[in-house]
Amino acid sequence: MKAAELAKTFDHHDFEDRVYEAWRASGGFRPDEDGSRDPFVIVIPPPNVTGVLHMGHGLNNSLQDILIRYYRMKGRPTLWVPGTDHAGIATQNVVERKLREEGTTREELGRDEFVERTWKMKEEHHSVITKQLEKIGASCDWSRERFTLDDGLSRAVREVFVALYERNLVYRGEYLVNWCTSCGTALSDDEVEHREVNGQIWRVRYPLVDGPGSIEVATTRPETMLGDTGVAVHPADERYAHLVGARVRLPLTDREIPIVEDSFVDREFGTGAVKITPAHDPNDWAMGERHDLARINVLTAAGLINENAPEKYRGMTVKEARKAVVADLESRGFLVEVKDHVHQIGHCYRCDTVIEPWQSTQWFVRMQPLAEKALKAWEDGEIVFYPRRWENTYTHWLRNIRDWCISRQLWWGHRIPVWYDDESGDVIVSRTDPTEDPAYAGRSLRQDPDVLDTWFSSWIWPFSTLGWPEQTPDLDRFYPTTALVTGYDIIFFWVARMVMAGIEFMGAAPFRDIYITGLVRDIHGRKMSKSLGNGIDPLDIVDSYGADAHKFTLAYLSAQGQDVPIETESFQLGSKFANKIWNATRYLLMNLGGRTPVPFAEVTLDNVDRWIYHRLNDTIARMDAAMAEYRFNEAAHGVYEFFWNDFCDWYIEASKLSLYAEDDREKDRKMSLLLYVLEETMRLLHPLMSFISEEIYGQLPDTLQPADGTRRSPVLMTAAFPRVHGERSNESVAASFASLQELVRGVRTVRSEFAIPPVRKIDASVRFEADFASAQFIRSASNLITMLAGIGALEFVEDEDRRAGSITAVGTGFEVYLDVRALIDVDTEVSRIERAIEKEERLLLQSTRKLSSEGFVAKAKPEVVARERERVRETENRLERLRRVLDDLTRS
């Protein structure tokens, strides 16, 4: 075999870009054409084109990539659909901010030019996002990439809107909506973030029209009194019973308004009387309906006091108006009291402006019928959350569903497919443009100026991306998809709505497994955010630590359902692992020169080989189990421990016995096995350490054929994932090897405690207990033990004679006498043995207590009792021997 040589120093920059291009060129990102097997499909949660990817995307896309690569290697036709989201408000805000910096506005620019500008920005961000996904190694099918505003998806959006309108699930109406005065648009209830705010509560006296006296109301929003059209008290409130039906003069205005009774009122709160402002509060809106009160809107779209208010307040902001109104109330003697008051205030989830409940005409989706089906899909087990607890969030939202306001007063988005004929009053809801339809020739039609909520295109993402409403082969083959990987912050925005749309339009939930990732946080547990400046850019991580380190570290730290606290240095975990893999491989390849490969079928396995295959087998099983349960950290821990602790620390170390010896046939044999194990291990590692495993796979000798009967693949990405082989399992070898490790470690511990340098070999004698099961194994591995423990001459003895003048390492079933007595201090050794005895005594006490306790022997499982008895036997045995050692020491 030729001695391939890896670079002395590991540097991921040397191959990552090249490897990614090789993957792309291999065609492996696309699902294979064999449609007969069960496909594994993920559609990406489309990142917003507003910005660039942050660590949250890094996590979520890393996990998707791990799943995709695992199932691809498992042989399933695997598809990961990439794409981006136009993100209506968010994107429009970014562009508008830019325009402001340039000293202009979108109104000045005009709608068409504004949209064009936005497209341009979309292109720029899109290329950055794509680049980032490539850099982190995302193995998605770029030939199927979609954008929520592309032609196909726009058509799907129109289809959905019109179809829902036809089914009476979309309607238009004038209601109180959540209005962001800064974005200038309505928002859905879910887009409002409620936060506790320190405010005040004012008590104001409204004088009666007839006669003296007045009624006091409490309010947190005094400025809205300008739009009051009533006062409500509880029907059973005796304090106010005599006032019901009376009228009050609304201060600062010339309006007279009635006092009504309504059981909504809480008698305990405030004064027990509440002002009613139907046009500016959802509860008041409802009360206004019940009592047929006028709705007086006192705010403009920009949030300024309008012409319905007394002249002096017009044009003021809410804040200014509040101040002015309070001042006027006070000076005219209407203000009774001001108190500090903590309450919840809604804020815009995009720009953080305080939300105004504001009356306007909007389009809505009737959610109840859709929600019922989405709930049923969960009840029937059609969808499953990982971790399970998120189903509470899902069902709670669906059970308390409210209609969805879908129209947005923006320019960036899907234009609502509705046209108005102002002359006739006709409302035309159409899949195609009626202005181009001869049937409407001669009529003056005006398209609805508004666009649809971004989520209105997102909720159909799992099937619109596959070509719907066309009946495409992709749709047929890949819908429903298999898994969704996303964050808990968008369970209602997105996940629940996708289930609704999937059932409504495709007749089936859009995915089966919903994996909810934790949030990436900084090391102090704080959310990463621009304002805190504690964000980490995935590209920076990829550059300094490598894409594999990025993905592996995130997976390793990603306990299911838990947030992921991370700092830049955390990624050392992954990069050190990559370095380890690189160097282990380098060692193997260095020793390839002059070796003749042995076909696996002709290789005889020694005990150590059997052991490593046993461990490999276990690790594959552990990986399979972890992946089936979406336990990414478990998968990562499994391969990490196997590669580092088993393969490197023991198997490779043990192989030096063969490779540094003179026997060419043995060298060939061991070298071949090292390669076989390495080859299979690279396949095992690939989903988690994709770049480096691919690079190494490509460096393995072309002639090397996998030991498990699978075929070498042109690229590792599409090679077969290792399988569990029953015949590789060998518990007896595993147990014996564990004894060997105990023995070696015992010697090493003594060496270390007495600071005996590695170069100094020590002679040793080993004595076995009579029935020690691993005796033969260890006896046959004496050369190996000699090497691993730094022993000079090793003897196996029958009695304890050799203990004299030696240091003893006591193990389960054996003891080792080390001829280093001259080097050590007896007192140190005595105290070491005494500590060991104390430890064993503690263990023994635990076990005997257990065994002597009532019920344990009777009720515990028999194997548990048996194990406990075995432990007692072993512990007593070790203890007894330790005491003899101590005796010998103290006597001499």
Next chain:
RNA sequence: GGGCGAAUAGCUCAGUUGGGAGAGCGCCUGCCUUACAAGCAGGAUGUCGGGGGUUCAAGUCCCUCUUCGCCCACCA
């Protein structure tokens, strides 16, 4: 006002059916042993938040309390 999560080694966190407490980093000791000092070998460190209960057996199941965090909710 409901619901959920967290509390385990100095730090950040794992711990899958209950059956002798783990990792990474940090710390201490000794090693530049011809794959790797981004390394090797060894070591120290825990009333598993408090209290109660179930059980032969609890970090793990139940109740309760405390402290953080998140989500939902129309109390002006």
